[in-house]
Amino acid sequence: MAAYFRIFFNTLQEYAVYRVNFLLWRVRSIIVFLIRYSIWIAAYEHVQSVASYSKEYMLTYIFFSSVLNDIVLSSKTYDIAAEIVEGKIINQLVKPISYFGIHLSREFADKLINIVCSLIEISFLIFILKPSLFIQTNLVTILLVGIFLVMGVIIAFFVNVSLSFVGFWTPEVWAGRFIFFVLVTFFSGWFFPLDILPPILYQALLMTPFPYFYFIPLKIYLGIPFIEILFYAGLAVSWVILSWIIAKRLWKKGMYQFSFFGK
Amino acid sequence: MKTIKRNAHIFKLLSIYSIKTAFQSKAGVVIFTIAKFFRFGMFFYFISFLVTKTQTLKGYSQNEAIVIYLMFTLIDTIGQIFFREVYRFRSLVVSGELDGVLIRPYHPFLRVLVGGIDPMDALTLIPYLAITFYYISLLPHITTQNLLISATFFINGLVLAAGFHIIVLALAIITTNIDHAIMIYRDISSTARFPIEIYREPLRALITFVIPIGIMASYPSRALFGKLHLSTAVFALCVSGFFLYVAIASWNHALKRYQSWGG
Numbered sequence: 446m447a448a449y450f451r452i453f454f455n456t457l458q459e460y461a462v463y464r465v466n467f468l469l470w471r472v473r474s475i476i477v478f479l480i481r482y483s484i485w486i487a488a489y490e491h492v493q494s495v496a497s498y499s500k501e502y503m504l505t506y507i508f509f510s511s512v513l514n515d516i517v518l519s520s521k522t523y524d525i526a527a528e529i530v531e532g533k534i535i536n537q538l539v540k541p542i543s544y545f546g547i548h549l550s551r552e553f554a555d556k557l558i559n560i561v562c563s564l565i566e567i568s569f570l571i572f573i574l575k576p577s578l579f580i581q582t583n584l585v586t587i588l589l590v591g592i593f594l595v596m597g598v599i600i601a602f603f604v605n606v607s608l609s610f611v612g613f614w615t616p617e618v619w620a621g622r623f624i625f626f627v628l629v630t631f632f633s634g635w636f637f638p639l640d641i642l643p644p645i646l647y648q649a650l651l652m653t654p655f656p657y658f659y660f661i662p663l664k665i666y667l668g669i670p671f672i673e674i675l676f677y678a679g680l681a682v683s684w685v686i687l688s689w690i691i692a693k694r695l696w697k698k699g700m701y702q703f704s705f706f707g708k
Numbered sequence: 709m710k711t712i713k714r715n716a717h718i719f720k721l722l723s724i725y726s727i728k729t730a731f732q733s734k735a736g737v738v739i740f741t742i743a744k745f746f747r748f749g750m751f752f753y754f755i756s757f758l759v760t761k762t763q764t765l766k767g768y769s770q771n772e773a774i775v776i777y778l779m780f781t782l783i784d785t786i787g788q789i790f791f792r793e794v795y796r797f798r799s800l801v802v803s804g805e806l807d808g809v810l811i812r813p814y815h816p817f818l819r820v821l822v823g824g825i826d827p828m829d830a831l832t833l834i835p836y837l838a839i840t841f842y843y844i845s846l847l848p849h850i851t852t853q854n855l856l857i858s859a860t861f862f863i864n865g866l867v868l869a870a871g872f873h874i875i876v877l878a879l880a881i882i883t884t885n886i887d888h889a890i891m892i893y894r895d896i897s898s899t900a901r902f903p904i905e906i907y908r909e910p911l912r913a914l915i916t917f918v919i920p921i922g923i924m925a926s927y928p929s930r931a932l933f934g935k936l937h938l939s940t941a942v943f944a945l946c947v948s949g950f951f952l953y954v955a956i957a958s959w960n961h962a963l964k965r966y967q968s969w970g971g
Contacts, residue, residue, distance in 0.1 A: 480898060486906070487905075623743050
């Protein structure tokens with residue numbers, strides 16, 4: 446266990462090596478947030494609601510989705526693809542510690558950094574912009590949001606890991622990663638809440654893993670009937686299991702076929 | 709004249725190599741192109757939706773908001789076609805391979821700025837152009853004068869895009885601490901995907917005159933709509949000229965400080 450803690454702390458320290466880089470990475474995050482915030486503020490200039498979202502609910506969605514996005518989708522699992530393609534994975538596999546333990550430690554460290562930075566930035570932006578936000582006071586609802594968020598983190602982890610395992614078969618891992626990034630941008634609800642999409646498209650999207658990253662947790666936070674939550678819970682649990690099975694199978698198949706020269 | 713011919717020949721050769729390299733991964737080209745079209749389509753849908761639901765967006769009609777987005781897309785895409793090599797520049801600096809570029813008997817920009825054209829973006833440009841012309845044709849009261857001013861600012865936008873990429877090159881030499889300066893440029897430039905009037909001061913002034921993204925991607929549309937006053941247009945061109953001067957000065961300064969890394 447001590448080894449994993451060491452990896453966890455080493456990963457945290459890695460961020461401190463390139464401090465300017467780290468700072469600019471966070472600046473990027475603020476710029477993207479300000480674009481989303483500004484477009485919605487402009488949208489509500491002459492109307493009270495857009496697609497059943499009041500200004501207060503929409504701003505709550507925009508602010509909180511920014512934090513949840515950092516919690517759920519931040520990942521260090523991209524490194525796995527490079528390790529496979531460059532053959533470095535062999536060095537990792539012969540170590541007397543679990544390969545997934547190493548990456549989970551790095552993943553937790555990455556998420557911790559993201560959560561802390563994201564919370565600081567959003568608190569600062571709330572202080573500066575003074576938006577009117579909806580604060581959920583129902584503890585059961587908050588607990589449910591937490592549970593869905595954990596499921597979102599697990600689904601995102603397995604999906605990211607599976608995308609990296611593509612490296613077992615092709616060095617072109619960036620193509621799949623790019624299309625996933627583009628899909629996530631729109632289908633996870635990053636730019637706009639998914640239920641403003643045409644109903645058929647929205648219903649179809651609910652069958653994919655994307656809404657469970659943070660759109661559904663936020664929808665629960667903003668208040669939806671319990672029966673609807675149960676429906677989403679069923680689908681989220683299914684995606685947790687399915688993404689786990691896919692990742693496990695890809696790993697097994699990949700390890701069986703994997704070979705590398707010169708190591 | 710002889711130098712221009714020689715440079716054009718080198719540019720042609722480098723471009724042919726770049727195209728051949730890109731098409732080595734045919735699946736990657738297909739996925740990349742699909743993802744680009746998907747992203748384009750989703751933003752198109754989002755902007756259309758937003759303006760439909762809110763009547764106008766900061767005084768812009770639906771078609772005007774779409775033309776702003778299309779103009780941004782065109783400048784951004786052309787920038788990516790010609791300046792793709794900038795995305796790979798940092799590795800040249802860190803590995804010390806830049807020495808090999810600097811000693812060649814032609815201007816280094818031929819290699820590090822425009823030496824890796826991106827055929828995948830070129831594929832997407834054709835439909836983007838067709839859609840842009842179609843939406844411009846839908847705009848009422850378009851005059852020849854406005855079209856000419858818009859075309860001037862479009863070219864000015866491409867020159868500014870070159871300036872931004874030169875600054876990114878200079879930054880990569882001055883500090884190897886930043887490994888995604890180009891992504892920061894892309895995030896900042898994406899502010900011009902929407903009318904810049906949606907941003908509050910001082911952000912709007914910052915992205916118009918200090919980091920002239922607004923002039924680069926928004927002014928061609930404003931000129932087209934006849935919303936650009938003569939004094940603003942002249943001032944914008946002066947800002948552009950000064951920005952290009954700063955970009956080239958940054959590059960020259962960076963070269964003086966370059967001391968070859970790695971090797």
